[in-house]
Amino acid sequence: MTLEEAYKQSIKQLKNPEVDEISVRILLCHNNGIKSMSGFYIHKHENVRDFEGFSRDFSRFLAGEPVQYILGETEFMGHDFYVDNRVLIPRQETEEVVAQAYIRALQVFGDKVLNVADICCGSGVMGISLAKKLKVRYLFMSDISGDAVEVAKKNCVRNDVIANFFVGNACDELVKAGAKVDLLVANPPYILKKEDVDESVLKYEPHLALFADENLKVYEDIFKKLPLIKNKEMLCVFEIGYDIKDKLIELIHKTLKNVQYVFRKDINGKERILILRIR
Numbered sequence: 001m002t003l004e005e006a007y008k009q010s011i012k013q014l015k016n017p018e019v020d021e022i023s024v025r026i027l028l029c030h031n032n033g034i035k036s037m038s039g040f041y042i043h044k045h046e047n048v049r050d051f052e053g054f055s056r057d058f059s060r061f062l063a064g065e066p067v068q069y070i071l072g073e074t075e076f077m078g079h080d081f082y083v084d085n086r087v088l089i090p091r092q093e094t095e096e097v098v099a100q101a102y103i104r105a106l107q108v109f110g111d112k113v114l115n116v117a118d119i120c121c122g123s124g125v126m127g128i129s130l131a132k133k134l135k136v137r138y139l140f141m142s143d144i145s146g147d148a149v150e151v152a153k154k155n156c157v158r159n160d161v162i163a164n165f166f167v168g169n170a171c172d173e174l175v176k177a178g179a180k181v182d183l184l185v186a187n188p189p190y191i192l193k194k195e196d197v198d199e200s201v202l203k204y205e206p207h208l209a210l211f212a213d214e215n216l217k218v219y220e221d222i223f224k225k226l227p228l229i230k231n232k233e234m235l236c237v238f239e240i241g242y243d244i245k246d247k248l249i250e251l252i253h254k255t256l257k258n259v260q261y262v263f264r265k266d267i268n269g270k271e272r273i274l275i276l277r278i279r
């Protein structure tokens with residue numbers, strides 16, 4: 001069967017073909033080792049190389065599993081990352097956070113060599129992408145999930161980046177190790193209500209990566225320890241939930257001194273990025 005025939009046959013089975021047809025093309029391209037999506041149209045008359053493999057993948061997709069987990073890979077800031085159900089699938093909005101962190105870091109530190117920390121690192125996409133763009137002396141990556149840290153390690157190898165890894169709450173292990181940080185990025189779990197989450201996300205992605213308690217303890221734990229890991233001056237860039245700004249302002253006032261903060265809007269006009277400067 002050709003790629004085109006398999007595509008036509010498969011999209012008939014989709015509930016939402018307009019949205020999901022792209023995933024069928026992605027699965028078929030992956031199966032035939034086609035790197036770019038436009039390649040599908042160039043190669044559409046070729047036979048599907050491993051039809052059984054494609055059928056298995058497509059059944060998983062029909063059951064609701066995200067295509068990134070099925071393929072075991074995703075792209076973030078132009079780099080390839082391994083992902084499986086031990087880590088959150090990196091989101092596009094997180095690319096905006098990393099871009100902000102990069103721009104701000106250049107403004108604050110110029111071309112200085114930096115110590116960078118990625119707290120709640122999951123697959124490691126934020127820290128690794130920054131290490132590919134900035135001059136980095138040490139990259140510290142930490143997560144409460146040992147499983148997630150294993151994935152981050154794998155992604156460092158894949159992307160030729162060297163890091164120091166820690167398993168533990170917030171930045172606690174960096175404090176113990178005496179790490180000194182110039183730039184810290186973090187995307188802690190921040191969803192407060194299960195209703196805000198799609199069924200497939202709830203079913204397949206790690207809940208530890210998604211949900212925060214209503215006091216946002218993970219942010220509080222991170223904020224409290226920031227003065228203990230800061231180099232001379234520290235820039236921190238957080239991804240935040242659209243509905244937690246007021247709570248975060250309270251927490252900043254409760255836990256930090258000598259701090260300036262600003263919230264930035266994302267591409268959809270929502271305040272989803274928090275930037276702290278601590279002196």
Ligand SMILES: C[S@@+](CC[C@H](N)C(=O)[O-])C[C@H]1O[C@@H](n2cnc3c(N)ncnc32)[C@H](O)[C@@H]1O
Binds near residue numbers: 090125126
């Ligand atoms: C939203 S995911 C972010 C993953 C990755 N940075 C990204 O942007 O794709 C949040 C991560 O925080 C970790 N986490 C949850 N609670 C934590 C805590 N108290 N301390 C450290 N990490 C925590 C989860 O295991 C998960 O990997």
